[in-house]
Amino acid sequence: MAVSSRRLQKELREIKENGTPVGITLLQADDFATWFLSIEVLGETLYAGEVFALKFRFDPQYPISAPAVQFVVDDYYKAPVHPHVYSNGHICASILGSEGWSPVLGVISICITLQSMLASCKERKPPPDNDGYVQRAPENPKKASATYP
Amino acid sequence: MSSDYELSDNEYYDEEDDEVMYVDDDGSASEMDVDFRISPASKSKSYEIDYESLTQAQVEKLIGQDVEDISGIFGVEPDTASLLLRNFNWNKEKLIEKYMDNATSVSIAAGLALPEKPEASSSRFEASSGSRRPTRRSTAEQAKSGKAKILERLTPPADEQPFVCPICFDDTQTKTMALACGHKFCTECWSAYTTSKIRTEGEHWITCMAEDCKLVATDEFVKKALGSDTSAFARYQELVVRHFVSCNKNLKYCPYPSCTHTVSCPSGASKSALTTIVPIVGCGANTAHKFCFGCNIDADHRPVVCGVAKMWLQKCQDDSETANWIKSNTKECSKCQSTIEKNGGCNHMTCKKCKYEFCWVCMGPWSEHGTAWYSCNRYDEKASIDARDAQSRSRASLERYLHYYNRWANHEQSAKLSMELYSRTERKMEEMQITSDMTWIEVQFMKKAVDEVFKCRMTLKWTYAMAYYLEKNNQKELFEDNQRDLERAVEELSELIESSIDPESALALRQKVTDKTVRLPVVWQSTGFDHLHLS
Ligand SMILES: [Zn+2]
Ligand SMILES: [Zn+2]
Ligand SMILES: [Zn+2]
Ligand SMILES: [Zn+2]
Ligand SMILES: [Zn+2]
Ligand SMILES: [Zn+2]
Numbered sequence: 001m002a003v004s005s006r007r008l009q010k011e012l013r014e015i016k017e018n019g020t021p022v023g024i025t026l027l028q029a030d031d032f033a034t035w036f037l038s039i040e041v042l043g044e045t046l047y048a049g050e051v052f053a054l055k056f057r058f059d060p061q062y063p064i065s066a067p068a069v070q071f072v073v074d075d076y077y078k079a080p081v082h083p084h085v086y087s088n089g090h091i092c093a094s095i096l097g098s099e100g101w102s103p104v105l106g107v108i109s110i111c112i113t114l115q116s117m118l119a120s121c122k123e124r125k126p127p128p129d130n131d132g133y134v135q136r137a138p139e140n141p142k143k144a145s146a147t148y149p
Numbered sequence: 150m151s152s153d154y155e156l157s158d159n160e161y162y163d164e165e166d167d168e169v170m171y172v173d174d175d176g177s178a179s180e181m182d183v184d185f186r187i188s189p190a191s192k193s194k195s196y197e198i199d200y201e202s203l204t205q206a207q208v209e210k211l212i213g214q215d216v217e218d219i220s221g222i223f224g225v226e227p228d229t230a231s232l233l234l235r236n237f238n239w240n241k242e243k244l245i246e247k248y249m250d251n252a253t254s255v256s257i258a259a260g261l262a263l264p265e266k267p268e269a270s271s272s273r274f275e276a277s278s279g280s281r282r283p284t285r286r287s288t289a290e291q292a293k294s295g296k297a298k299i300l301e302r303l304t305p306p307a308d309e310q311p312f313v314c315p316i317c318f319d320d321t322q323t324k325t326m327a328l329a330c331g332h333k334f335c336t337e338c339w340s341a342y343t344t345s346k347i348r349t350e351g352e353h354w355i356t357c358m359a360e361d362c363k364l365v366a367t368d369e370f371v372k373k374a375l376g377s378d379t380s381a382f383a384r385y386q387e388l389v390v391r392h393f394v395s396c397n398k399n400l401k402y403c404p405y406p407s408c409t410h411t412v413s414c415p416s417g418a419s420k421s422a423l424t425t426i427v428p429i430v431g432c433g434a435n436t437a438h439k440f441c442f443g444c445n446i447d448a449d450h451r452p453v454v455c456g457v458a459k460m461w462l463q464k465c466q467d468d469s470e471t472a473n474w475i476k477s478n479t480k481e482c483s484k485c486q487s488t489i490e491k492n493g494g495c496n497h498m499t500c501k502k503c504k505y506e507f508c509w510v511c512m513g514p515w516s517e518h519g520t521a522w523y524s525c526n527r528y529d530e531k532a533s534i535d536a537r538d539a540q541s542r543s544r545a546s547l548e549r550y551l552h553y554y555n556r557w558a559n560h561e562q563s564a565k566l567s568m569e570l571y572s573r574t575e576r577k578m579e580e581m582q583i584t585s586d587m588t589w590i591e592v593q594f595m596k597k598a599v600d601e602v603f604k605c606r607m608t609l610k611w612t613y614a615m616a617y618y619l620e621k622n623n624q625k626e627l628f629e630d631n632q633r634d635l636e637r638a639v640e641e642l643s644e645l646i647e648s649s650i651d652p653e654s655a656l657a658l659r660q661k662v663t664d665k666t667v668r669l670p671v672v673w674q675s676t677g678f679d680h681l682h683l684s
Contacts, residue, residue, distance in 0.1 A: 003317045003341070010318040063316055064341045065349070098350050102360035103316045103334075103342060 004062040005032040011106050024111045033058060036072070039111050041118045053077040054114065055089075056107055057140070066101035068142040069110055081124045084117065088134045090141040092127065093117060198426060200414035200442065202433035208390050208400075208411050215241055223248060228367035233259055235354065235389070239396040260356060260365035263330055314338055316358065326374060328366060332359035339374040344381050347371075353388035403432040403440065404447045410434045417442035423455045449604070453611040461614035465554065553617040560610035563643075567603045574599050574646060585656065598646055598662045605639045 008029075015026055020037075027036040035056040041047045053072035059065075071079035071089035079085050084092040094100030095113050127133065203211075212231075219230035222245065236259035237244040248255045256262040313320045314335035322335035338358065343366070346352040355366040366374070368385075375381045387409055394400045399415045410432035417428025428442035429449045440447045444455035446462070453461070499506050578592040612632045619625045645662055 003319070003337075006318055007316070061341075061345060064338070064345050098346075098352075102362075103338065103358045104360055 002032075002060055003064075004058055004060050007063050007106075008032045008035075008058060011108070015108065020108065021112060023115060024108065027053060035107065037107065037111055039115050039118075041115055043119070045119050046121050046124050047080055047118050050080065051077075052080055052118075054111065056110075057142075063103045063106065065098070066096050066105075066142070067107070067110075068140050069096055069114075070141050080118055081126055082118060082121055083123070083125050083127055086127055086130055086133050086137070088137060090133070090137060096141075198414065198428045198430065198442075199416055200412055200428070200430040202431070203400075203411040203413055204433070205387065205390055205409040205411070208394060209386070212390065212393050215239065219244065223252070226367075228369050229261060231389075232261055232365055232367060235392060236260070239393055260354075260363045263364070326370070328357050328362075328364045328370065330357055330359065330362050330364045332357050332362055332364075334358055336374065336376075340376060340378070343371055343374040344378065347375075347381050347385045347388065351388060353385060353392055401430075401440075401442055401445070403434065403438050404445060405432070405435070405438045405440075408432060408434050408438055410438070412440075412442065414442040425454075427451045427454055449607045450611045451608060453615045457615065457618060458611065461557075461617065464550075465557075550617065553613045557610050557613040560606045560613070564603055564606045564610065567599065567606070570602075570646070571596075571599055587656075587659075591659075594659055594662055595646065598642060602639055602643050602646065605635060605642075609636055609639060 009032070012029055020026060023040045023042050025038045027038055029035040035058075036053055037056070038051050038053045040049075040051045053076075055070055055072050057068040059067075070091060071077070071085060073079050073087070073089045079087055079089045086092075091114065093113065095105065095110060215234055216227050216230045219225070219234055219241065220227045223230065223233075225233070233244055233248070233255070234241065237247070244255075253262065257264055311320060312323075312325060312333065312335075314322050314325070314333075314337075316334055316338040319335065319337070322337055324336040325333045326336050326339045327333040342358050343355055346355050355371060356362065357364040357366075368389075371385055372382050375385075390409075390411070391402055394402045394411050398418045399413055401412050401414070403410045403412065412430045412432055414428055414430050416422060417426065417430070422428075423443045426443075427450065429439060429451055430442045431440075432438040439449050441450055441455060441458075444450075444459055446455075446458055450458040574595050578589075578595050581587055581592045581595070582589060609632065612628075612635075616625070616629060616632065619628065642662065
């Protein structure tokens with residue numbers, strides 16, 4: 001079995017046996033290519049009461065390289081208005097880039113990091129270059145040359 | 150032929166005697182007769198510069214010397230010395246100063262030693278490294294993010310059980326590796342990770358796979374992790390060499406794809422020198438690997454100085470109108486309207502359909518070019534302004550720009566097509582050996598002529614960029630006269646090379662080609678670019 005599948009199987013078993021941390025819910029994990037999880041930030045934060053969905057895409061390089069992660073933007077879900085989140089759902093977070101990613105991290109640790117990124121936000125403001133980025137960004141965020149504002 | 154050029158050589162170039170040195174390419178140039186140009190006086194110089202081409206092994210030797218020095222001074226392993234130097238961008242003096250001041254903090258910053266309080270960064274891995282002491286982790290730290298708790302769940306529970314790699318969870322893996330931090334992972338994962346860092350990210354600084362662990366892998370560790378993949382290790386060594394070269398201002402890596410040669414050119418390394426010299430260098434791997442040491446343009450942009458060349462390229466990139474022009478590699482015959490594609494270096498076009506002969510640049514009939522070539526080379530500003538009386542100034546300036554751009558791009562395109570010309574010429578050379586009594590050596594003049602045409606086109610190309618920035622005055626007229634002469638000589642030579650060969654005329658052709666072969670250093674000097682005033 002491919003390393004990425006074995007690893008994801010293990011992560012899925014952990015989730016099924018031990019549950020997910022508070023505010024994180026597994027929405028869909030039917031295969032080892034694409035998963036959906038939802039996150040919400042509890043307590044007194046700018047995003048209280050809002051639920052966001054995250055789309056994870058894994059390639060055979062996972063977990064040696066980070067998965068492609070973005071907020072779902074559709075009829076039901078919206079991307080959070082946040083200085084590191086573009087309106088198309090792409091996220092600027094060092095953990096998702098080659099510098100900050102470590103192969104010991106996984107789906108749940110990414111969710112926790114993004115949860116705390118939202119929780120610590122002081123101002124609901126889109127990234128300064130949002131419009132320009134959204135216009136020329138590729139569909140897959142991993143194909144964008146990321147900068148971390 | 151024209152002694153006034155010689156005079157101007159002397160007055161223009163005396164002051165740079167020590168900057169530039171004359172290099173005679175092949176030594177045989179002096180045998181050639183230059184039919185339209187003066188032979189250079191013995192004291193005149195060319196736009197050639199002193200440089201040295203180094204192979205990767207030669208650069209590795211330089212690296213080895215630095216590593217050996219540091220290893221000896223600090224009393225550390227060569228692998229450690231290499232990482233220290235890399236961390237200090239190969240600045241040996243600065244490294245020695247800082248290391249003497251505080252070896253521990255330098256080692257920690259370089260990822261060679263663990264920070265003072267290892268618990269903070271490695272506690273969550275103690276489960277797997279066999280020294281689990283839960284009390285060492287503060288409850289505050291656990292509460293901070295909950296991340297540690299999750300990760301702990303991903304790591305195997307107890308040390309008595311067989312090792313399970315926290316990355317792949319493949320319990321059949323028995324071989325493990327760890328850096329000094331003790332973060333143990335299976336060899337397969339280390340191999341996949343190291344390969345990905347080297348091949349995908351082009352990274353020579355490979356840190357531990359554990360989260361937030363800054364410890365860096367030595368060459369020995371990388372080699373072990375890569376195992377039998379020797380080509381990945383070779384790529385890693387190349388990346389180290391590239392880093393070393395990029396940190397040394399006297400060195401530049403050859404910009405041609407997959408070339409691993411380096412050029413050393415101390416005289417081209419100073420910014421101030423670039424106003425008077427154009428440090429065109431070449432790597433020893435391939436004679437086509439020419440580039441400018443001063444500005445990294447991967448072409449010979451003589452006689453134009455780096456600043457002007459960059460300004461021109463920037464302008465060409467910014468002008469959107471130009472984009473449309475670039476696309477047009479085809480033109481329509483002005484007589485029968487059929488589409489003609491340029492497929493050779495020569496500007497003398499003959500329509501296959503109607504046999505109309507015309508000039509690719511100005512589209513005018515070729516018959517007029519024999520005697521009045523200048524009508525194609527010189528943009529008659531007065532006539533153009535008269536003709537566009539009613540048009541706006543911006544339109545006129547665009548026309549002016551396009552005039553020079555078209556000629557610039559035309560030579561660019563012709564030069565690109567010269568690869569095909571080379572192979573066609575090679576076939577012709579084989580033919581000539583069979584049909585005439587010439588030996589392989591004797592037909593080499595054909596190849597030399599193609600080389601010369603290519604180089605002249607590169608020079609001509611840049612003279613049009615130069616002319617665009619020149620003020621209209623007597624000097625510019627002289628400049629354009631020289632340009633026109635060179636242009637005509639190149640076109641004649643180009644046509645001779647492309648003409649079909651009648652076996653009996655092979656010898657006559659040889660004489661003609663040799664006569665027409667021009668010498669670029671003379672041209673560079675006669676255009677005297679760096680002494681003309683830019684508008
Ligand atoms: Zn493993
Ligand atoms: Zn480590
Ligand atoms: Zn090269
Ligand atoms: Zn240059
Ligand atoms: Zn025609
Ligand atoms: Zn013409």
